[in-house]
Amino acid sequence: FFADRFEAWRQELGLDRFCLLGHSIGAILAVTYAERYPSVVDRLILVGPAGVPQQPDDADARRRRIPWYYRLVMALWKQGW
Secondary structure, eight states, X not given: OHHHHHHHHHHHXXXXXXXXXXXXXHHHHHHHHHHHOTTTEEEXXXXXXXXXXXXXXXXXXXXXXXXXXHHHHHHHXXXXX
């Protein structure tokens, strides 16, 4: 959704190629846009990109303490339901 809106805005401005900078969560959005529209991104700059932290060592034990119905919902979500 975001990448398409951003592309429409770029076309409206009449920009051919441009330098795209993304900071923090914006870096994720910038990468998404650059992957979808690589021909218009001249340079991609990522400043302090937000990442996904490593799972804690006790993640499995924590997961087992979550009520079964929440685990069911999470499993269905991961399967695309």
